[in-house]
Amino acid sequence: MTSAVDIVCLGEPMVELNQHEAGGAYHPGFGGDVSNAAVAAARQGARVALATALGTDVFGDSLRAMWKAEGVDDSEVKANPDAPTGIYFVTHGADGHRFSYRRAGSAASLYQPRDLPKDMLAKTRVLHFSAISQAISASACDACFAAVEQVRAAGGLISYDTNLRLALWPLARARAVIRFTIGMTDIILPGLDDARQICHAQDADGIADELLGLGAKVVALTMGGDGVLVATAERRETLAAHKVKALDATGAGDAFDGAFLAEYLRSGDAFAAAAHANAAAALSVTGYGAVAPLPRRADVEAFLAGKAG
Numbered sequence: 001m002t003s004a005v006d007i008v009c010l011g012e013p014m015v016e017l018n019q020h021e022a023g024g025a026y027h028p029g030f031g032g033d034v035s036n037a038a039v040a041a042a043r044q045g046a047r048v049a050l051a052t053a054l055g056t057d058v059f060g061d062s063l064r065a066m067w068k069a070e071g072v073d074d075s076e077v078k079a080n081p082d083a084p085t086g087i088y089f090v091t092h093g094a095d096g097h098r099f100s101y102r103r104a105g106s107a108a109s110l111y112q113p114r115d116l117p118k119d120m121l122a123k124t125r126v127l128h129f130s131a132i133s134q135a136i137s138a139s140a141c142d143a144c145f146a147a148v149e150q151v152r153a154a155g156g157l158i159s160y161d162t163n164l165r166l167a168l169w170p171l172a173r174a175r176a177v178i179r180f181t182i183g184m185t186d187i188i189l190p191g192l193d194d195a196r197q198i199c200h201a202q203d204a205d206g207i208a209d210e211l212l213g214l215g216a217k218v219v220a221l222t223m224g225g226d227g228v229l230v231a232t233a234e235r236r237e238t239l240a241a242h243k244v245k246a247l248d249a250t251g252a253g254d255a256f257d258g259a260f261l262a263e264y265l266r267s268g269d270a271f272a273a274a275a276h277a278n279a280a281a282a283l284s285v286t287g288y289g290a291v292a293p294l295p296r297r298a299d300v301e302a303f304l305a306g307k308a309g
């Protein structure tokens with residue numbers, strides 16, 4: 001019997017090789033946007049599971065070991081002996097971080113609707129996935145839509161990050177799929193740069209209006225140094241960004257997503273959840289890699305208490 005979880009994260013986990021300094025060594029870590037969000041939520045106390053597939057290789061084994069240590073449920077992660085686990089490299093330049101993928105034909109990209117964990121999806125409170133989960137292949141995209149149908153039929157919430165990666169698909173297709181998907185989501189978590197490519201509006205308020213108009217119930221628009229705009233049909237608030245010494249923004253949006261969902265499920269308050277997630281995301285950029293610097297609940301609370309005091 002599948003035990004109930006709070007959040008099922010659907011998408012591709014990967015091993016990360018992060019070059020901290022130009023010309024320097026690549027440091028191993030973990031990535032994959034929804035896996036990052038899963039760990040971020042677990043570190044805030046949520047019960048989280050992954051729905052995906054991994055290769056039966058050392059990279060897949062290391063992701064499973066990491067999830068075990070983090071308390072993330074991998075019981076529904078398929079093992080595919082015929083396809084590899086994806087990897088990606090992170091390099092840093094004057095214009096920020098850059099990703100180079102080695103993921104074509106990965107086990108996660110071969111994921112199909114029939115691989116979905118039906119029982120788990122019927123019980124979860126939230127399904128979280130992203131446009132990367134859809135961009136990696138047609139079958140993975142089909143699995144996302146099938147999962148949305150199953151979770152909505154069972155009364156769960158749909159959370160979606162637009163994570164636009166134009167190395168994976170062309171903008172016209174991405175925009176069409178993302179705009180259609182937003183119509184099925186309860187919680188939409190875009191970054192401002194993505195939103196400007198997906199929406200007609202270019203200013204934060206106009207983007208929030210457009211996303212609510214497409215059907216989202218809660219919008220949390222992350223705007224880097226300009227903070228976060230949180231909007232529902234009834235209320236709207238901008239939270240200022242926290243000033244921290246930023247080293248690597250890889251996965252900052254995923255840190256926000258996971259912390260937001262964990263806190264939203266705890267309090268039912270999107271504005272309190274965004275304040276918590278805003279602090280978690282700020283802390284996540286103070287170290288290298290998508291997963292290692294993700295803060296725990298105590299870190300976020302201490303940080304916020306320090307700000308208040």
Ligand SMILES: O=C(O)C(=O)C[C@H](O)[C@H](O)CO
Nearest residue numbers: 031032033132250251254290
């Ligand atoms: O870009 C991707 O597909 C990844 O999942 C790699 C990173 O971990 C992710 O982009 C960070 O948000």
